[in-house]
Amino acid sequence: MKTPSEFQTGLERAGYIADGALATALSMMRLLGRPLLVEGEAGVGKTELAKALAEIAGERLIRLQCYEGLDASQAVYEWNYQRQILAIRVLEGEQASTEAKENHIFSESFLLKRPLLEAITQKTPPVLLIDEIDRADEEFEAYLLEVLSDYQISIPEFGTIRATSIPQVILTSNATRELSGALRRRCLYHYIDFPDAATELRIVQARYPGVSMRLAGQVARFVRRLREEDLRRKPGVAETLDWVAALVGLDVATLQDDPRTVHQTLLCLLKTRDDREAIPLAVFERLAGTTA
Amino acid sequence: MIATDQVKERAAPLLEGQMARFVRLLHDNQFSVGVTEIADGLYALGRIDARDIRQVRHTLRTLFASRQRDWRRFDEIFDAFWLGRARKRRTVIRQAGAAMSSVSAERGSGDTGRTGTLADYFDWSRDPGEAQTVPAEARLSGASPAENLMKADFASISDPDELQRLHQLAERLAERIRYRLSRRRRLALRGTRPMLRRTFQRSVATGGMPLRLIHSRRKPKPFKIVVFVDVSGSMDLYSLFFTRFVHALTAHFAHTEAFIFHTRLVQITGTLATADPVKLMEKMALISQGWSGGTRIGASLTAFNDNYAAKVMGSRTLAIIVSDGFDTGPAERLAVALASLKRRAKRLIWLNPLLGRASYEPRAAGMAAALPHLDLFAPAHNLESLAALEDELARL
Numbered sequence: 001m002k003t004p005s006e007f008q009t010g011l012e013r014a015g016y017i018a019d020g021a022l023a024t025a026l027s028m029m030r031l032l033g034r035p036l037l038v039e040g041e042a043g044v045g046k047t048e049l050a051k052a053l054a055e056i057a058g059e060r061l062i063r064l065q066c067y068e069g070l071d072a073s074q075a076v077y078e079w080n081y082q083r084q085i086l087a088i089r090v091l092e093g094e095q096a097s098t099e100a101k102e103n104h105i106f107s108e109s110f111l112l113k114r115p116l117l118e119a120i121t122q123k124t125p126p127v128l129l130i131d132e133i134d135r136a137d138e139e140f141e142a143y144l145l146e147v148l149s150d151y152q153i154s155i156p157e158f159g160t161i162r163a164t165s166i167p168q169v170i171l172t173s174n175a176t177r178e179l180s181g182a183l184r185r186r187c188l189y190h191y192i193d194f195p196d197a198a199t200e201l202r203i204v205q206a207r208y209p210g211v212s213m214r215l216a217g218q219v220a221r222f223v224r225r226l227r228e229e230d231l232r233r234k235p236g237v238a239e240t241l242d243w244v245a246a247l248v249g250l251d252v253a254t255l256q257d258d259p260r261t262v263h264q265t266l267l268c269l270l271k272t273r274d275d276r277e278a279i280p281l282a283v284f285e286r287l288a289g290t291t292a
Numbered sequence: 293m294i295a296t297d298q299v300k301e302r303a304a305p306l307l308e309g310q311m312a313r314f315v316r317l318l319h320d321n322q323f324s325v326g327v328t329e330i331a332d333g334l335y336a337l338g339r340i341d342a343r344d345i346r347q348v349r350h351t352l353r354t355l356f357a358s359r360q361r362d363w364r365r366f367d368e369i370f371d372a373f374w375l376g377r378a379r380k381r382r383t384v385i386r387q388a389g390a391a392m393s394s395v396s397a398e399r400g401s402g403d404t405g406r407t408g409t410l411a412d413y414f415d416w417s418r419d420p421g422e423a424q425t426v427p428a429e430a431r432l433s434g435a436s437p438a439e440n441l442m443k444a445d446f447a448s449i450s451d452p453d454e455l456q457r458l459h460q461l462a463e464r465l466a467e468r469i470r471y472r473l474s475r476r477r478r479l480a481l482r483g484t485r486p487m488l489r490r491t492f493q494r495s496v497a498t499g500g501m502p503l504r505l506i507h508s509r510r511k512p513k514p515f516k517i518v519v520f521v522d523v524s525g526s527m528d529l530y531s532l533f534f535t536r537f538v539h540a541l542t543a544h545f546a547h548t549e550a551f552i553f554h555t556r557l558v559q560i561t562g563t564l565a566t567a568d569p570v571k572l573m574e575k576m577a578l579i580s581q582g583w584s585g586g587t588r589i590g591a592s593l594t595a596f597n598d599n600y601a602a603k604v605m606g607s608r609t610l611a612i613i614v615s616d617g618f619d620t621g622p623a624e625r626l627a628v629a630l631a632s633l634k635r636r637a638k639r640l641i642w643l644n645p646l647l648g649r650a651s652y653e654p655r656a657a658g659m660a661a662a663l664p665h666l667d668l669f670a671p672a673h674n675l676e677s678l679a680a681l682e683d684e685l686a687r688l
Contacts, residue, residue, distance in 0.1 A: 003340075004347060024340075024350035031339055032332050032355075039360060073489060081488045088500055175360070175603060181324055184358035191363040232632075 003027060007056075015206045016045070016052035017199055025190040026053065035148055035169035037133075037184065040192035043236015046172040049192075050129035053168070060126040062167070064115035066136035075140065076153060078112045106157040116144075117153055120163035128167040134177045145183050195237065197224045203237060204244050211244060218255045219244055221291040226269065229287075231278060235269040243268040255288040262288070308334065314373050318356055321369055325356050348374075457675065484509055515608050516547040518637070520596070522615030524554045524587035530645040530673070534614045537678070539564050549604045553592035559600065587618055589658055590625035597632045611637040614672065616646045619658030626658050630665040641668045643681070648673030 004023035011018045018026075029036045038046045054061035064075060084105050091101045113121065119128040133141065147153060151163035171187060173179060195203060200220040204211060219240065227234045235243075246265045255262055263284045270276050279287075311334060315325050336351050349370055357363045487508040495502040519538045523531040535552070542548045542564045550561045593613075605611075611633055619626050634640045642662060646652045648671035663669060671677045 004350070020346060021350040021353065024347055025354040027340075028336055028351055028354050031336060034332070036354075037358075078489065079492070081492055084492070085502075178603060181358075185324055185326055185329070187358070188354045189358045189363065190354055191357075191360050 002030065010056040011052050012206065014052040014055045016048060017195070017203045017206060018049075019199070022049075022190055022192070025188055028188055029168060029170075032188070033166060035171055035187045037171045037173065037179075037187035037189050038192060039173050039175060039189070041194065041234060041236060042174055043238040044192045044194060045237050046192060047129065047131055048238075050127055050170045050172075053170070054127040057127070059124065059168075060122065061129060062115050062119045062122075062126050063129045063131060065131045066133050066140070068135055068137060070136045070140055072143070074114055075116050076114050076147075077117045077155060078114065079106075079157075080110045080112050084110050108158075111155070111158065116147055117161065119167040119169075120147075120151055120153065120165070121161060122165050122167070125165040126167050128169045130169065130171045132174060133171045133183075134173040134175060134179060138180065141180055141183055145180075145186060148186060194224075194227055194234070197221050200224065200237065200240060204240065207241055208244055208248065211248060212253070215247065215252065215254060216244070218288075218291045219247070222255060222288060223269065225287050225290060226279070229278065229283075231270070231275045232272050233270075233275060235271075239269045239271075254292070256292055259285050259288065307337075315356070317369060317373055321365060323356055323362050324358060329355055515610060515638075516549070516604075516606055517541060517610050517612065518549045518551070518604055519612045520551045520553060520557075520593070520614065522554070522587060522589070522613075523552045524615075524618070526587065526616055526618050527614075527645070530614075530616075534672075549600075551592075551596065551600075553587075553589065555588050555591075557592035557595045587615075588621045589613075589615060589617070589619040590621040590623075590627075590629050593629035593633060594625065597629060597636075601633070601636055605636040609637045610639045610641065612641045612643060614643045614645075616644055617642075617656045617659030617662060619656070621658075623657040623661035627661040627665065630662055634665045634667075639667045640665060641670065641681075642666045643670055643672035645671070645673040647671035648677055 004020060004027045007026045008018055008020070008023040011023070025036055028034075038049060040046055050063075051061055053059075087105055087110070088101075091104065094101075096104075111117075115128070119126055130144070133144070136144075148169060151166055152160055154160045197217075197220045200223060201216055204216040204219060205213075208216075223235060223240045223243075243265060246268050247262070250261060250265065252258065252262060252265075259281065263281050266276070266279060266284065270279060311330055315330055318325050333352055333355050336355065337348065340347050340351055342348060349367070352370065353363070353366045357366050485508050487506050490506040490508075491502050491504070494504065494506060498504075519541065521531060521534045521538055523535070531552075538548070538550045542550055542561060548561070549559070550564055551557055551559050630640070644659070647669070670681055672681065
């Protein structure tokens with residue numbers, strides 16, 4: 001899989017609808033061996049992209065979820081201290097040299113691999129998803145940059161571990177914090193926007209093949225209109241899919257049939273109280289009316 | 293080889309030169325593109341179907357853009373350069389000097405007043421001893437005794453020594469509210485969470501027996517401050533002074549974000565950091581553009597909530613609004629914006645210079661709507677009132 005169009009068809013088979021720009025970005029990522037930084041509003045499918053990419057290539061997906069205070073023992077490696085203590089006790093009675101005992105205790109079987117180390121020690125290159133990098137601290141970002149450019153990790157008691165395979169790295173960010181210029185420059189960049197109604201329709205059909213064309217089209221147009229409203233949190237694609245599942249579960253054929261029931265299912269799309277109040281039944285009916 | 297009819301006619305060796313010029317254009321438009329990106333770009337163009345202009349565009353965009361702003365602007369610049377068509381006039385900056393010269397032209401064209409005084413301030417900060425910026429009629433005698441200085445209304449201050457003291461005050465203020473708890477942990481003898489890695493490292497001294505448990509505890513983390521300064525006409529006499537105060541805050545306290553607003557909101561943190569009068573002029577020009585006047589506090593704060601709040605605000609953020617509360621927009625809008633700001637901020641403080649005047653009551657509709665959402669509504673018309681504020685803030 002090399003060219004953008006191959007990526008596009010491959011992703012579509014995995015249920016992920018990518019536009020030409022995104023397919024080109026993935027193809028560049030493979031060609032140049034650079035990480036890809038993906039930004040976009042919550043729920044536009046940043047994380048799904050990594051999952052779909054791993055699926056089409058039949059590769060392992062290794063995920064590192066970032067959070068404030070994330071440190072090396074959670075992201076890179078940690079020694080299995082409990083096992084090491086047990087091993088020391090067992091070895092005490094044996095006749096081996098101190099050096100041999102030490103080597104045994106600090107051997108790979110006592111090493112707990114965390115996602116970053118795991119990702120570079122695979123036999124075949126995996127997809128490494130570094131999710132919400134903006135939540136990690138700046139210090140971690142700097143360390144990550146080092147790993148991503150050298151693809152090697154030093155463990156003082158063990159030595160330097162060089163990558164046996166270069167993972168395909170996807171970083172996602174929700175822009176809760178401005179990322180450093182160095183990290184941005186190191187990465188390829190793609191901004192995922194909310195899809196237009198036609199694309200969203202294809203996404204719905206790819207995920208729920210059983211949904212009638214009529215309902216799927218209405219849903220896509222409705223969500224599109226809803227995002228134009230002055231909402232605190234605009235519904236993402238994930239929310240759209242939830243909503244479709246809800247509508248299918250309630251046997252809704254069209255949005256206009258039973259406005260009261262459908263209006264109540266908007267809880268799948270609107271996740272704050274202000275937004276719920278911003279779309280009362282009357283507004284819902286007006287919006288739904290335009291999608292018929 | 294590269295796409296487009298125009299480009300195809302050029303000989304291949306010229307591509308590198310073209311690319312270098314394209315990248316220079318991107319640089320002028322605040323893209324950060326390095327040498328490796330250019331090399332990668334040339335390499336990638338050799339590997340794709342170069343007749344497909346869309347693909348060329350996507351390839352270069354994913355390589356050269358590195359933030360949302362770049363992403364949005366790239367197409368325009370790409371079209372202007374490779375296809376020779378500029379969609380909008382003046383959007384693609386041809387040379388770095390262009391913005392500066394347009395601003396200085398504006399500056400020379402008699403657009404003085406408030407914008408002039410602020411820019412002059414930065415001239416002053418570069419060359420102390422020059423530039424007295426406050427209107428002459430408001431000036432006090434420079435030799436006032438200290439107590440008088442503490443009580444002197446900011447509107448009437450022009451003494452550089454007193455400005456110095458204001459900077460010191462801001463520094464002290466910043467120092468006192470600096471440290472708060474965070475989730476990052478650091479080593480401590482008596483902490484809350486055992487830290488196995490360090491415990492076993494230290495156990496070497498006792499023959500591998502972990503006799504002493506090492507703990508970690510939370511690392512103190514600085515408080516963030518977000519300041520909004522009203523620079524509208526009614527604040528004229530004060531806005532200069534508060535911009536100075538905010539400048540002192542940003543200089544001494546890294547986690548400060550500064551915004552000014554009038555009819556719209558503009559972020560000036562970076563501008564203050566470089567103390568560049570020309571850039572500040574640009575911002576000031578931007579702020580008064582396109583509106584017929586009147587302070588729009590509600591709209592400005594709404595703009596902040598929508599565009600900046602997620603990035604700038606944290607759970608330990610102190611928001612300070614400096615304004616006289618004369619809002620020409622609807623009061624409800626201000627109330628909604630403040631309620632939303634209050635939800636994100638730890639504390640919300642409104643400093644009103646007019647409150648120091650004996651005759652003032654917060655009767656402006658905007659001010660009345662704002663009061664229920666504030667943690668503190670305080671006067672800030674002289675150093676004494678700011679000093680009182682310091683005690684207030686230290687209690688946070």
